[in-house]
Amino acid sequence: MPRIVSLWFGILLCVVASAALAALWQVGTRANTPTRDTEIAQELPTGSELSAHYPVIVRQPAAPPRIELAGQDPQGRVGSVACSTCHTVRPDNLENKTSATLDEFHQGMTFSHGTIACYACHNPQESDSLRLADGSSLPFTNVLTLCSQCHSKQAESFAHGAHGGMNGHWDLSRGPQTKNNCVDCHDPHQPKYPKMIVGFKPKDRFNEPPKTEPQQAGTADHDKH
Amino acid sequence: MTNIEPNQSADSQASTHGDSPGTDPFTRRAAIKGAFATLGAAAFVAAVSPLRQAAKNTSAVEFMQQHYTELSPEQKATVIARLEAETKEKYGADVTIADDRPIPGTKFVYAINLSVCNGNGKCVEACHRENNHDRSTNQSYIRVIEMPKGTMDMEKGSTTYAGVVPREDKFYLPVQCQQCDEPPCVDVCPVKATWKEEDGIVVVDYNWCIGCRYCEAACPYHARRFNWKQAEVPADEINPDQSYLSNRVRPVGVVEKCTYCLHRTRRGRLPACLEACPTGARVFGNILDKNSNIRWILENKRVYILKEELGTKPAFFYYFD
Numbered sequence: 001m002p003r004i005v006s007l008w009f010g011i012l013l014c015v016v017a018s019a020a021l022a023a024l025w026q027v028g029t030r031a032n033t034p035t036r037d038t039e040i041a042q043e044l045p046t047g048s049e050l051s052a053h054y055p056v057i058v059r060q061p062a063a064p065p066r067i068e069l070a071g072q073d074p075q076g077r078v079g080s081v082a083c084s085t086c087h088t089v090r091p092d093n094l095e096n097k098t099s100a101t102l103d104e105f106h107q108g109m110t111f112s113h114g115t116i117a118c119y120a121c122h123n124p125q126e127s128d129s130l131r132l133a134d135g136s137s138l139p140f141t142n143v144l145t146l147c148s149q150c151h152s153k154q155a156e157s158f159a160h161g162a163h164g165g166m167n168g169h170w171d172l173s174r175g176p177q178t179k180n181n182c183v184d185c186h187d188p189h190q191p192k193y194p195k196m197i198v199g200f201k202p203k204d205r206f207n208e209p210p211k212t213e214p215q216q217a218g219t220a221d222h223d224k225h
Numbered sequence: 226m227t228n229i230e231p232n233q234s235a236d237s238q239a240s241t242h243g244d245s246p247g248t249d250p251f252t253r254r255a256a257i258k259g260a261f262a263t264l265g266a267a268a269f270v271a272a273v274s275p276l277r278q279a280a281k282n283t284s285a286v287e288f289m290q291q292h293y294t295e296l297s298p299e300q301k302a303t304v305i306a307r308l309e310a311e312t313k314e315k316y317g318a319d320v321t322i323a324d325d326r327p328i329p330g331t332k333f334v335y336a337i338n339l340s341v342c343n344g345n346g347k348c349v350e351a352c353h354r355e356n357n358h359d360r361s362t363n364q365s366y367i368r369v370i371e372m373p374k375g376t377m378d379m380e381k382g383s384t385t386y387a388g389v390v391p392r393e394d395k396f397y398l399p400v401q402c403q404q405c406d407e408p409p410c411v412d413v414c415p416v417k418a419t420w421k422e423e424d425g426i427v428v429v430d431y432n433w434c435i436g437c438r439y440c441e442a443a444c445p446y447h448a449r450r451f452n453w454k455q456a457e458v459p460a461d462e463i464n465p466d467q468s469y470l471s472n473r474v475r476p477v478g479v480v481e482k483c484t485y486c487l488h489r490t491r492r493g494r495l496p497a498c499l500e501a502c503p504t505g506a507r508v509f510g511n512i513l514d515k516n517s518n519i520r521w522i523l524e525n526k527r528v529y530i531l532k533e534e535l536g537t538k539p540a541f542f543y544y545f546d
Binding site: 004008009011153157160161162163164165166167168169170171173174175177180185193195196197198199200201202203 | 259350362390492493500502544
């Protein structure tokens with residue numbers, strides 16, 4: 001029986017000793033793990049200064065637009081026509097501002113873009129192109145220039161990547177970047193960004209039912225921007 | 226003395242012949258020794274039993290793996306090959322795990338335009354898909370908080386909003402890892418399984434993390450996530466474009482976090498959340514590049530730093546226009 005006892009002690013000793021050895025070995029290997037790099041160089045030559053040879057591509061709208069016909073032909077087909085199909089033969093009402101005052105065509109189109117007239121942007125002389133404020137013609141593909149006439153702040157931000165979505169590369173020495181144009185996100189006739197519906201929700205512990213919010217009396221209007 | 230019970234016999238013999246166990250081995254002393262030894266051994270076995278559980282999920286090679294920064298290139302290659310094989314075995318997906326290192330001369334910085342963000346949550350979903358998160362919990366590194374106007378106190382917000390956004394009386398604050406220059410999560414890690422790299426990204430060696438979750442508690446932005454379970458991802462939804470310190474499938478019981486998609490950004494690409502943003506609220510770039518978008522924003526916009534008073538020095542900015 002004492003042999004069994006000493007056997008037990010022996011086993012116990014061996015296990016403890018091996019655990020201690022393993023722990024020591026791990027401590028030793030950890031001695032050289034990285035320390036946090038608090039000193040990060042501030043002004044190094046960067047990628048874009050060295051070689052920026054890939055382009056920033058601004059997507060272009062398909063142009064010029066075509067108008068879907070409301071009715072069907074006798075064969076039951078629907079079709080679309082170019083703006084110039086009608087507008088070359090019809091008189092222009094330079095004063096018109098909404099579709100509500102039109103008796104034919106463009107019915108039901110919502111317009112909510114300030115108080116500008118249709119021909120502020122559309123070109124009465126060349127209906128398949130746009131018109132700049134100085135009267136010169138501008139292809140539909142160059143919508144960015146048209147919008148920038150009034151929305152210079154947005155145009156400035158856009159030029160610096162602070163307005164509008166993008167895809168591709170941040171580092172132009174490694175690949176190109178594609179940016180949206182104005183009408184990719186804004187309907188030019190009602191440019192306010194549309195409401196969206198939330199689809200995807202994580203299920204984590206922060207997703208418990210919301211508490212009743214404390215009253216924010218007096219502060220609600222403080223930070224309106 | 227013939228009808229004495231064995232116990233008493235042992236007692237009397239122990240008192241008289243205690244120093245000669247060879248004649249009668251079953252002494253009281255030996256019995257007590259044996260009992261305590263058994264108890265000790267049993268306690269030890271109980272104490273190490275979690276290791277036996279761990280052994281079921283962990284191969285010996287994995288258990289003996291060194292810290293990421295100590296691996297030689299050959300060891301790294303072996304480790305990565307093993308991880309790729311494990312992903313193939315567990316998920317049935319052919320993946321490539323790269324070892325993306327920082328690009329010299331870069332310090333990554335993120336900015337979000339709070340005037341534009343409408344809380345639609347596409348970034349949350351993009352992160353979920355890009356980083357091979359668990360499908361059943363909809364895990365993601367991004368949390369969008371619906372905030373009452375007039376405060377920047379995260380605790381006053383709600384993440385459970387649904388339906389049509391944006392609501393008139395709210396603004397939306399997407400929060401993810403801020404890649405702090407003074408990261409509290411790194412300070413508290415007892416095993417140095419998380420650290421800050423040269424380009425500013427705070428990374429985790431998932432194979433070195435012991436899952437103590439100190440970092441999760443230390444982060445003032447609630448940016449870290451714990452793998453309570455092995456991620457369930459269908460084979461055709463696994464993102465095969467992976468990196469060791471980033472979106473490879475993580476083991477259960479370790480902490481993970483946003484890495485600014487380093488498997489993309491260290492190859493020059495934009496992060497997945499930015500590409501997914503339909504409002505263009507997100508901006509990413511290299512702050513060391515004087516001509517970068519991010520520098521222009523910091524110099525020209527109204528910029529807000531979340532919980533700036535804590536001194537964490539985030540590499541993440543919110544701006545308004």
